[in-house]
Amino acid sequence: MLLASGLTIIFGILNVPNFAQGHLYMVAAYLGFYMVMSYATNYWLALVLATFALGILGLIVYFLVFYPIRNAPEVNLFVAAMALLMILEGGALYLFGTETKWFLIPWSRRVLTLGELSLQVQRLIVIAGTVVVMMALWVFIKKTALGAALEATAQHREGALLCGIKVSRISAMAFVVGTALAGIAGVLIGPAVLLMPTMGMGPLLVAFSAIIFGGLGSIAGAVLGALLLGVVESLASGYISATYSLIVVFGIMIVTLLFRPKGLLGREVWRP
Amino acid sequence: MHGNPGRDAMALLEVSNLSKAFGGLMAVSGLTFSVEQGQLVSIIGPNGAGKTTLFNLLTGIYRPSTGSIVFDGVDITGCKPYQSARHGIGRTFQRTMVFQAETVLDNVTIGQSLHVKTGVWAAIARTRGARREEEKVREKARAILAFVGLADAGERPAGNLTEEAQKRLSIAMVLATDPKLLLLDEPTGGVNLEEIGGLIELVKKVQRSGIAVCLIEHKMRMVMSMSDRIIVLNYGTNIAEGTPAEVASNKEVIKAYLGARRVA
Amino acid sequence: MKIFSPVRIGWSLALILAILLPLVLGEYLTSILLLIAIWSIMAVSLNLLYGYTGQLSLGHSAFLGIGAYALGLIAVKLHIGFWPAFFASTAISGLAGFLIGIPALKLRGPYFVLVTLGFAAIVGVIVLAWVDFTGGANGLAGMPRPNPIPLPWGAELRFDSLRSMYYFTLFFLVLIAAICHRLVHSLIGRTFLAISHDENLAESLGINTMQKKLISFTISAMFSGVAGALYASYNVVISPDLAYFARGMDVLACLIVGGAGTMAGPIVGTFVMTAIPEGLQIVPYLKTLINGIILLLFIIFLPAGITGGFKAFFYRWGHAWKSGKGRNGIA
Numbered sequence: 001m002l003l004a005s006g007l008t009i010i011f012g013i014l015n016v017p018n019f020a021q022g023h024l025y026m027v028a029a030y031l032g033f034y035m036v037m038s039y040a041t042n043y044w045l046a047l048v049l050a051t052f053a054l055g056i057l058g059l060i061v062y063f064l065v066f067y068p069i070r071n072a073p074e075v076n077l078f079v080a081a082m083a084l085l086m087i088l089e090g091g092a093l094y095l096f097g098t099e100t101k102w103f104l105i106p107w108s109r110r111v112l113t114l115g116e117l118s119l120q121v122q123r124l125i126v127i128a129g130t131v132v133v134m135m136a137l138w139v140f141i142k143k144t145a146l147g148a149a150l151e152a153t154a155q156h157r158e159g160a161l162l163c164g165i166k167v168s169r170i171s172a173m174a175f176v177v178g179t180a181l182a183g184i185a186g187v188l189i190g191p192a193v194l195l196m197p198t199m200g201m202g203p204l205l206v207a208f209s210a211i212i213f214g215g216l217g218s219i220a221g222a223v224l225g226a227l228l229l230g231v232v233e234s235l236a237s238g239y240i241s242a243t244y245s246l247i248v249v250f251g252i253m254i255v256t257l258l259f260r261p262k263g264l265l266g267r268e269v270w271r272p
Numbered sequence: 273m274h275g276n277p278g279r280d281a282m283a284l285l286e287v288s289n290l291s292k293a294f295g296g297l298m299a300v301s302g303l304t305f306s307v308e309q310g311q312l313v314s315i316i317g318p319n320g321a322g323k324t325t326l327f328n329l330l331t332g333i334y335r336p337s338t339g340s341i342v343f344d345g346v347d348i349t350g351c352k353p354y355q356s357a358r359h360g361i362g363r364t365f366q367r368t369m370v371f372q373a374e375t376v377l378d379n380v381t382i383g384q385s386l387h388v389k390t391g392v393w394a395a396i397a398r399t400r401g402a403r404r405e406e407e408k409v410r411e412k413a414r415a416i417l418a419f420v421g422l423a424d425a426g427e428r429p430a431g432n433l434t435e436e437a438q439k440r441l442s443i444a445m446v447l448a449t450d451p452k453l454l455l456l457d458e459p460t461g462g463v464n465l466e467e468i469g470g471l472i473e474l475v476k477k478v479q480r481s482g483i484a485v486c487l488i489e490h491k492m493r494m495v496m497s498m499s500d501r502i503i504v505l506n507y508g509t510n511i512a513e514g515t516p517a518e519v520a521s522n523k524e525v526i527k528a529y530l531g532a533r534r535v536a
Numbered sequence: 537m538k539i540f541s542p543v544r545i546g547w548s549l550a551l552i553l554a555i556l557l558p559l560v561l562g563e564y565l566t567s568i569l570l571l572i573a574i575w576s577i578m579a580v581s582l583n584l585l586y587g588y589t590g591q592l593s594l595g596h597s598a599f600l601g602i603g604a605y606a607l608g609l610i611a612v613k614l615h616i617g618f619w620p621a622f623f624a625s626t627a628i629s630g631l632a633g634f635l636i637g638i639p640a641l642k643l644r645g646p647y648f649v650l651v652t653l654g655f656a657a658i659v660g661v662i663v664l665a666w667v668d669f670t671g672g673a674n675g676l677a678g679m680p681r682p683n684p685i686p687l688p689w690g691a692e693l694r695f696d697s698l699r700s701m702y703y704f705t706l707f708f709l710v711l712i713a714a715i716c717h718r719l720v721h722s723l724i725g726r727t728f729l730a731i732s733h734d735e736n737l738a739e740s741l742g743i744n745t746m747q748k749k750l751i752s753f754t755i756s757a758m759f760s761g762v763a764g765a766l767y768a769s770y771n772v773v774i775s776p777d778l779a780y781f782a783r784g785m786d787v788l789a790c791l792i793v794g795g796a797g798t799m800a801g802p803i804v805g806t807f808v809m810t811a812i813p814e815g816l817q818i819v820p821y822l823k824t825l826i827n828g829i830i831l832l833l834f835i836i837f838l839p840a841g842i843t844g845g846f847k848a849f850f851y852r853w854g855h856a857w858k859s860g861k862g863r864n865g866i867a
Contacts, residue, residue, distance in 0.1 A: 075592050076835055078649050079792060082594065083832035086785055090825025247661065250654050254639055331740065357742030369737045371730060381723070382730045386742030388723045392751060395722035396715050406723060449742050 058176045282345060284309045284484050285330075285361075285453055290339035291508070292329055299325040300508040303339070307453065307486060312479050314487045314495045317505035323488045324366060326505070327455050331363045332356040344452060358386055362451030364442045366458050366488075372431035376422060379430050379441055380413035383448030413448065420444045420474060436467040440474065453484045460491060472498065496520065546800075554706055558699050566698055572810045573705040574767050577712055579791045579802030581759030584716050586788070587796035588725065589752040590732025591641070594784055595652030598636070598659035599757040601779025603629045603764025605663065608676040608774055618680045622765055629761020630754050637753035641746060644735065656781040664776045675775030679768040701770050708766060709803075712759050717799055719755070728752055732797075782824055789831040795841025804842055 061084065283306035291301040300322040307313050315323050328334045330341060332353040340349045343359050351359075371379050388409070390402045417423050420440045425433065430441060439459055446454060459475065460468045472494060479485050489495050495502060495516070502519045504512040512522045519525055554573075558566040578600060585591050606625035610616055616624075640651045682704060685693040695701055719725050727748050730738040739745050768774045777783070787806070794805015809830070813823060838845050 075590070076839055078592055079788075079835045080832060082785055082788070083828045083835060086782065086789070086824050086828025087832065088828075089782060090822065090828055247658055250658060253654070254651065333740075353736075353739045354742050354744050357740060363740055365737075365740075369734065369740075371733045371737065373733055374729065378726065382726050382738070382743075383741050385723065385727045385730070385738075388727075390723055392719070392724060392755075395724045396718045398718055398722075402722065409723060445741060 055176045062176070283307060284311075284344060285486075286342040287330075288340050288342075290326075290329060290341065291337050292325060292334055293337045298508055300329065302509055303505075305503055305510060305513060307484055309452075310479065310482055310484055311500045312475075312485045312487065312498055314489060314499040314502045315505060316489065316492075316495055316502060321505040322508040323505055324457055325508075327363060327457055327486075327488065330356065330455060331361055354386070357449055357451075360450070360452035361455065362446035362449050362453070363455040364439075364446055364457055364459060366461060368435065368438045368442055368462075370430045370433075370438050370441050370445065372429070374430055375427050376417065376430050376433070376441055377410070377413050377426040380416050380444050380448050381409055383416075383445035384409050384412060386449055416444045416447050419447070419477070421470070436463045436471065439463065439471060443474065443478070447478070447483075451483060453486065454478060455486045455488075457488045458490070459487070460489065460494070468494070550803075551710070555703075558702050563698060566702055568811065568814050570698070570702045570705055570770060572807055573702070573709050574763050574770070575787055575790065575810060576803045576806045577705075577709050577766070578760050578763040578787050579794070579806045580709070580713050580716055580799075581756045581763070582787060582791050583796055583799075583802045584719070584728075584759075585752050585756040586791065587798070587801065588720050588732060589728040589749060590735070591749060591753070592649050592788075593640075593652040593753070593756075594649055594781065594788070595636070595640075595654070595656035595659075596757070596760045596787070597779055597781050597784030598656045599629050599633060599760035600764040600767075600783065601659055601663055601776075602632050603761030604768040604774045604778050605676070605764075606761070607765040607768050608679050611680045612676065612678050618682045618769070621680070622682070622769075625765045626758055626762055629764070630758035632761075633754040633757020634750065637750045637757070641749045641753060653781060656779070656784055660776065660779045660781060663779045675773055677773045679772045679774060681769055681772075705766050705770070708762060712762065713799065713803075716759075720799075724748070724751075786824060786827050789827040791841075792839075793830060793834050793841055795843030795845075798841075798843045798847075801841055801843045808842065 285307040287306065288304050290303040292299045293301075303322075303326065305313075315326065317323055325334065329336050332348075332351050332355060335350050340347060342348070343356075343361060346359060348356055348359055348361075357363075371382065374382070388405065390405050394402045414423070414426065417426060420443055422437060422440050422444065425437065425441075430438065433441060443454075443456070443459070456475065460471050463471060468491070475485060475487070476498065487495070487499070497516075499516055501514065502512075502516055503510050504519060504522070504525050511524045512519050514522075554569075557569060561569070578596065582593070582596055585593055585596075603625050606628045607621050610624050611618060611621040614621075636652075636655050640648055640655065643651060681701070682695040684695070693700075695704060720728065727738070727743055730741075730743060731745050731748060735745055764778065767778070786809075790805040790809045791802045792805070793809060794803065794807075795801030809827060813826065834841060840848065
């Protein structure tokens with residue numbers, strides 16, 4: 001879900017589908033892992049650090065990659081995002097190898113049981129964390145000037161320019177926020193799942209599906225979409241299998257695109 | 273065929289009760305008018321009155337919320353853009369749209385694509401039929417270029433042309449589709465004063481060749497002198513319709529414009 | 537085109553080299569050339585879709601995998617000879633392209649790219665998970681080589697040796713490149729280019745863009761399937777990583793670095809991106825990483841690729857164009 005909102009922000013404002021977002025999340029997870037496991041950092045501290053690190057990474061990427069080519073044909077931006085993905089994946093494969101790693105923290109094994117349901121503590125933390133971040137995001141967008149500027153640029157780039165909003169700065173910020181969100185997601189979710197260099201892909205597709213299902217450009221839509229799809233995925237994982245659940249989610253996205261491209265809460269259909 | 277809405281002949285284009293809503297905003301509402309064969313009808317109105325939206329509706333870019341469009345006897349309401357082109361409606365855009373990276377000749381060649389009969393297999397095999405069609409298409413492209421006055425620009429990249437030449441090219445491209453009705457969206461926008469005359473002549477030439485023309489323009493003198501009929505739009509509905517003389521003296525029109533622009 | 541234009545001479549020379557090299561090079565180098573040929577086929581097919589019709593598909597690895605597995609499954613499990621299986625697998629890849637293209641091509645821009653990526657991921661997942669059918673992570677073995685073709689004077693064309701497989705592959709590369717060339721320079725090809733420049737404008741001129749895109753997509757998928765089948769036949773063993781999406785990206789990187797939108801681009805790019813790492817003996821894991829870095833550098837600084845850069849260099853005095861026909865560098 002965090003991934004989805006991050007994606008919405010970046011995508012809505014820059015019209016750049018950051019394919020690498022999934023892998024950025026993976027990077028964050030690994031970062032957190034190494035910090036905690038190898039350097040015995042406090043988990044929460046690692047969370048904050050990783051988020052910062054990813055935000056900075058996002059800034060660097062923005063200025064090195066997307067800013068210089070912002071006026072090129074749209075496809076070039078896609079290709080650049082794809083190249084980023086390749087770099088991150090290749091790099092991760094090389095640095096971390098292909099075996100999976102367990103991201104262990106003090107309470108990893110602990111499970112909370114509420115009657116019939118047993119939940120990993122970490123998953124609860126993820127949910128709680130998500131809620132907190134979502135609320136913070138909402139406050140930011142709705143209540144601060146900067147947030148308003150962000151939303152304005154997302155909805156109408158030229159209009160925002162005319163109002164004197166520094167679009168390039170906003171874009172950079174959007175990117176940073178997006179990657180930082182990925183960072184949070186990485187460290188939060190990392191302990192709950194296996195760490196693999198390819199772990200970014202699944203969530204990425206789900207996140208995109210959520211955005212499309214929930215509607216473009218609207219954060220509420222992304223959240224709603226993610227919620228609904230998350231439920232679907234869990235159900236599917238339970239009843240069919242984990243791998244096929246991905247197909248189900250993806251199938252929903254395809255159906256949405258075919259019959260109702262606006263999604264549930266989105267704005268314009270994509271017509272460049 | 274000038275001026276009188278011939279009630280005995282069926283109109284080329286009949287629009288009835290056309291409207292389009294975007295969310296809560298009615299861009300166009302209750303529009304009803306018709307265009308006869310070979311007529312030149314101008315559509316005028318203040319900015320935002322819905323003129324380009326009307327064109328978008330006629331060419332299938334937008335789907336009407338209500339109403340119908342009948343062209344040459346066929347109901348084309350809600351068809352896709354390429355279908356409206358195949359029925360015989362051609363259209364240019366306010367922002368000149370040509371294929372910048374292709375040569376001028378190729379641009380017009382592409383314009384004929386909808387008439388091309390060569391299939392994929394024949395194209396790969398380069399059959400005699402395929403080659404003959406290629407020649408035919410090139411010939412016709414040269415003829416059209418000559419018609420619009422761009423005969424010697426054939427091999428140049430379209431992006432190199434002046435604004436005025438590009439407007440001619442976009443008209444040439446649309447002519448290549450063999451339209452019966454040509455929708456021109458501000459063909460003289462952004463063009464120098466000296467060059468406007470040439471474009472006006474071209475439009476008249478197109479009309480003389482039997483193609484009906486629908487023009488969106490702001491230049492009053494031009495509109496008044498060229499048009500068989502004028503339709504005035506404001507806030508998405510037509511507030512007046514008639515010959516230039518009728519429209520010029522219409523109180524509603526004058527009020528809408530608050531001092532009509534009399535440029536060129 | 538004049539008979540002795542530089543372009544024609546260049547192609548003829550390349551062809552002659554391609555035919556003669558294996559006769560002097562050893563086994564290892566010939567096998568590299570063979571792989572280059574196979575990936576070139578895929579790059580050329582992607583070029584049709586991306587370079588000439590402007591649609592960026594991240595999902596063609598799916599067709600590669602489908603082609604390979606179709607050949608394998610039909611030949612091995614149904615015990616049919618090579619040739620029928622080969623044609624069947626080509627047809628199946630084309631069909632898959634058609635079916636996937638229909639929903640995918642309704643979308644534009646990033647949505648299309650994403651959906652193709654999704655398809656690739658899903659095909660990859662299916663291949664891995666459907667163990668009964670595809671052998672799962674262990675892959676399939678026993679891919680057939682082409683059956684011997686009887687020649688009129690009593691001899692036989694056998695395909696047991698590496699060299700024969702190389703020429704077999706080369707034959708298809710030339711054939712497919714020729715087909716694409718004809719297609720692109722035909723009137724239909726003009727339509728593809730129009731769509732790649734400005735789809736809305738093309739549509740307003742009466743071009744049924746959906747149909748044309750679908751044609752391009754299907755043909756491109758079909759040829760990628762051929763590449764997959766050829767790989768299967770050469771390698772005798774196939775595994776699910778053939779359908780892994782990153783492979784599609786690798787080929788795309790080759791295409792773009794070489795120069796999309798030109799006929800030579802995909803082949804040059806594949807050659808460069810394959811030969812150099814081999815020459816430097818780079819570990820496979822690094823391959824995607826390096827491809828990504830190179831791609832990133834190119835897309836920022838030289839989007840038209842190697843051939844584009846060449847053209848700009850040689851034709852600088854002529855036109856105001858930034859590079860040749862194709863997706864990038866358009867004014």
